[in-house]
Amino acid sequence: MSQLPKRSETAAEHSWKLEDLFASQSDWDKEFAVAKEQMKQVAVFQGKLADPKQLKACFELEDDLSLHVERLYVYANMKHHEDMAEPTYQALSDKSKKLSVETGEALSFITPEVLSLSDAELESFIAHPELSKYRQTLEEMRRQKAHVLSKAEEALLAQVGNISQSAGTVYSMLNNADMKFPKIKDENGEEIELTHGRYIQFLESKDRDVRKAAFKAMYETYGKLKNTIASTLNANVTKNIFYSRARKYPSALEMSLYGDNIPKSVYTNLIDTIHKYLPLMHRYMELRKKLMKVDELHMYDLFAPLVEEYKMDITFEEAKKTVKESLKPLGEDYLNALEKGYNDGWIDVYENEGKRSGAYSWGAYGTHPYVLLNHKDNLNSMFTLTHEMGHALHSYYSDGNQDYRDAQYTIFLAEVASTLNEALLMDYMLNKSTDPKEKMYLLTYYADQFRTTVFRQTMFAEFEKIIHEKAEGGDSLTPQELSKIYYDLNVLYYGPGMSVDKDIEMEWARIPHFYTSFYVYKYATGFSAATSFSKQILEEGAPAVERYLGFLKSGGSDFSINILKKAGVDMSSPEPIEQAMSVFEDLISQMEQLTS
Template identity: 80%
Template sequence: MSQVPKRSEIAAEHRWKLEDLFSSQSHWDKEYAAAKALNKEIAGFQGKLNDPAQIKACFEMEDELSLHVERLYVYANMRHHEDTAEPEFQALSDKAKKLSVETGEATSFIMPEVLALPVETLDAYINDPSLSLYRHTLEEMKRQKAHILSKNEEALLAQVGNVSSAPGTIFGMLNNADLKFPKVKNEEGEEIELSQGRYIQFMESKNRDVRKGAFTAMYDTYGKLKNTLAATLNANITKNIFYAKARKYDSALGMSLYGDNIPTEVYTNLISTIHEHLPLMHRYMELRKKLLGVDELHMYDLFAPLVEEFDMEISYEQAKDIISESLKPLGEDYLKVLQDGFNNSWIDVYENEGKRSGAYSWGAFGTHPYVLLNHKDNLNSMFTLTHEMGHALHSYYSDTNQPYRDAQYTIFLAEVASTLNEALLMDYLLNKSTDPKEKMYLLTYYADQFRTTVFRQTMFAEFEKIVHERAEAGESLTPQELSKIYYDLNVKYYGPGMVVDKDIEMEWARIPHFYTSFYVYKYATGFSAATSFSKQILEEGAPAVERYLGFLKSGGNDFSINILKKAGVDMSSPEPIRQAMSVFEDLIQQMEQIAK
């Protein structure tokens, strides 16, 4: 295999142009000094945030300071990601991180001071024309007021912070460092040590004995530690209930959704609507059984390839052309910005020695977004490119249409734009495909996204809801009880066509997201919202595109649920999930036709 090239060997047109952010190191140093000075200066507002003029001046300085820090931090880290072994940029990244922490401390007085104002005064400031630019900020602060405690109580809760992170830290150490897995046989019959990273490769093996061996070994290992892992998960649930009570929330779920102002119906609707559509999942499992040609479908067959690996060689240049074609439904303006990104060094394309792995879209307000890739000439990389450009264009439209403070969108919205691009690319490829083998490969790829992103994440979300409600009702969550809840959910979700192996009851013990509670539902809602948007765009055309671009331009100028609602996707209703399910049903029908 050829050597991974050095950074200097990558052609200029395939490297991002960070000079658009800072033209030189001395330019960065100058802005760093300005930020350090503002950190000292902003302290002058302490104790004075009691009239509109002072609040406005303080917010303006906070914006200026925050933008400096964002630009410095993003640049330093992107330089570091180009070559993580380069000591100069390691140091720059550390310097930016320290500045970010200092700034957090320097500005920490602002919110408590504003919240100390009487409610009627806050209401008057929200409606004060001189503070119109900060209306959403003040509304958000007022909304938080009911759950902010006295100064002493807040200080006490802050001290509990390190203790409360213990369950997640302990789980991380146990799961990543201390757990040792046995050796299992690979396709060649060699004994290979199982690891978290290798597990999925074993599960994707064409050899059923390899899959079964890895599956059994994985869950046997967790089973031996079930008491410790149950105690760790219980500690995390107890922590959530403690904070919910301390901050006067009705429940741990209510507390988790409050930050993004998401009504609990969004969460419960997702679960109940997916329940309505479980027969589709069961139908997909029956189809999977037929395509694999097995008498019984087991849990270790879920990742087995359904069709021969269809080798789609797609160069970077071809990928850009195909993506441009697939996004034509979004209109001229969107395509123009997309081409700007493709042609003007927004993207760092290929792997080089020391470069950070994976892919992301990032950037700072006031400069175009950037995308980091490690592009390979295959289907996966093409989907990664359109996904990251979805994020990049969302940021571009937010930044060019909103003031700095309102441009930042929430994580609840973040995956919508990226997943929509993937949905339009998939629709384009499926319509263009004439080879049944290629079509089946694409359909499988897409159907499995529904299985893993919508059904599986909703099952996780339901598990979290059940265990927190039981704990809140004072019930005990023994390892046996956790395993029973989890096993029963698998039976419900996968249906009668699946042999739900007893080993799967221990899977709850290895899901890191259960330590970032009530988070996974966002994957399912984001995917459903994007699928709903793509369906509307492909069926309605211009009016739906107009609404969608309005969504991209909104940034974070309102609460997430309202931004989506204005654009025609009401996540407080079951409709977007139902629309996504109709797309899933169509995929299954197409697969069944080919499989006849």
């Protein structure tokens, strides 16, 4: 079918049931009016939060108002995503966004007012029986207190806020709008302009000359702007150091980990443990060289296909069945919840005209989660289904077992549940596969996830750590210095089997994540935690499943690191990363056997 169906032509069984959130537009309008009214009531509490009874009433109103706003926002935007061109829901989405901003402003006095209490008063509130439901909130406020400044200083920092964004903004404009890449010849000898979007496609080309040309053109272009981009990256590092010193943190790294209450040891332990397992990455590179039948493996060979694309036609019905089979190790309770998701209008399955691209899991507390897909009948879409259902069931369990305030989990935890489902699906498919071609295709798909999500993101994390420490020690980050640090890391991570091309030294200039500092490590820790869980579940069975379901039910009721630890994954120790590495080693061994 070349023509996409209109939204009105979408079959009901393939559409999500948004009426479970609001049965009609008039119900939405009524709840909007309630939220507007509650917003006015919030102001009554200003100046009264030193009284535990008043604080409790204020928190209760805050919860009630926030939930209304969340429901209104989620519904309006999900309706908008069904058909982005439909003006009614464009307007409703805008209306909900404005309401969300207004609510944030109305509630903004609460935290500063609670933080203006003395330490003794805050202690007594944390222990107060009337406020037991809000203990985690108050604990979190107390933890932040050491880094909150006086009213005048906070006002000054708030004004600096816009200036502090400028390094990232300038880089983004340069990188996305102003930077132009040359034309290169594709497989058919046609001249095609290189763009960010086409770069990975060129690197996946079977033609080595195309890959090399794209690689060279990309980094030569960045090389011409190295002084400017080094300045924007420097400015971003300087901003981080300014804030960390203003807010009295020992370092920029510790400041950025503080929000999720992650100890520095989690970050350093990731880098140290991965260093120990670099020989595995080197072994994988040697295997890649052998599979590609090349004398020298170059940086532009990393995305080239190792095996012929193995075409797998998987309908949505087959994908659902396979996903369910693969998740059997998680037990009856989890499978029943998954069936609910399949049958009770959680999932919006196929693409239609105007529908938002990509996939996500979303929803509002008190109603089941929702999943948006744009399903194609292929392997990737099946992995997307299990990934998004992992998120959805995390929300389902956490909402079902936690109060509204404690149900929301952090980004540090979010990717664990989705990636665990992918790991179980991969394990199931590898065990079931009898075709060596199919098996090799799956093994390379999975091994490359380890390479890009664990090793590469850890290398990025190490680069960020080094450049911040150098700047904190007073060193200057010249383009030459940045390039040298980056090149040396590539040599270290890829090992002696790789010809590390000089051009790669400019790759630091291409990574937008470096302007959201110290974020990328979460990809590596999330993937490692999920792989560790899947290994425990497959080897131990019931006790590990029990611990894992306990993790899903915990929501955000404790700090992320504690929630994982209780479930048997201690990210401050090397163990989960070591377990993930043993899975990676097993993949490489299987690939070596298939090619020997």
